[in-house]
Amino acid sequence: MPGARIARGDRVALRTAEAEDVEFLQRGSANAELRYPLGSRLLNREQVEEVVLDDGEDQFLVCLDGDDAGPGTPADDAVERIGFVAVQDVDWKRPELVYWLVPEVHGEGYGREAVALVLDYVFRTYDAPAVEAGAYAFNDASRGLLESLGFEEEGRLRKRRFVDGEHVDSIVYGLLREEWHD
Template sequence: MPGPVFLDGDGVTLRAATEEDVPFLRENHDDPRVRATRSVHEPADDEWARRRLGGTMGRDGDSLALLVCDDDPVGLVYLVREDPNAHTQRLGELAYWIAPDEWGNGYATAAADRLVAHAFDDLGLHRVTASAFADNVASRRVLESVGFQEEGVARKEAFVDGDWQDVVRYGLLVEEWR
């Protein structure tokens, strides 16, 4: 596995992407099965993938984008802290995708659990949010198994593959995590 491990979890390691990972990032980001679970409307190019090299999203060092790995990469997990109030309010937003050939192996749950632990224990965040399309039962199950609470539904918020999708909002507070 190239690149040093950033976080080690139960069943996964999280590490920064390297140049060697650009094809994996592009191929899976563009996979129609992955796109159907996310609000992605444009194909990834090398520039998009390279902004995720080094473990950030290329904007600043506060938002993490880490490869989810077993022996090889199986997905990407994010802790986004782009909101202007993210530091004052000690917030982050969790997001993730797993390569379709690896669905059902527990990688999303293990990665989400490990990154949430990092957010609360190491970064001192107070609240982590996440969202999933209402019909994405697997992703909703991941969030609920990590401890997230459903907080509401944004009706027909996302336009995906020609259809409007409801988006379910989730939140997790540090005291609920502990």
């Protein structure tokens, strides 16, 4: 079950990812609709557990909270898990965002709201001058989400990863602290 609520927007809540969420997170890792756009490798349960328990990341489940889901650890049926957001390398000057939502909710604006909540969290919690994120050149939805939040394209890594049978470019985006607060 998801952990404590860290932030709440108009429609989504960010809750801490807990060991009990491994099954949901593994389902995301195994889903080709998510794995290929993320360029992720297939992870077994043990590997997902290692990722969830990684101390170098702040990790959140993106949830739709029901009316009886309070700020603490809710009952499993009080929330619906719809995605995941991680902030990697939080001790460096440019933490990196990684995010995904289950395909059933793509295009409904939940991703934009969740990433905005995480950006508020990062700039409130860490002394980072900027946040970065990456998206593959073919992933128009992810690139559009980042650009809609003010991220600027900072570079292209050509043929960075082999994804779904071909080498693809990765686009690096950055958002400066002062750009977010403006």
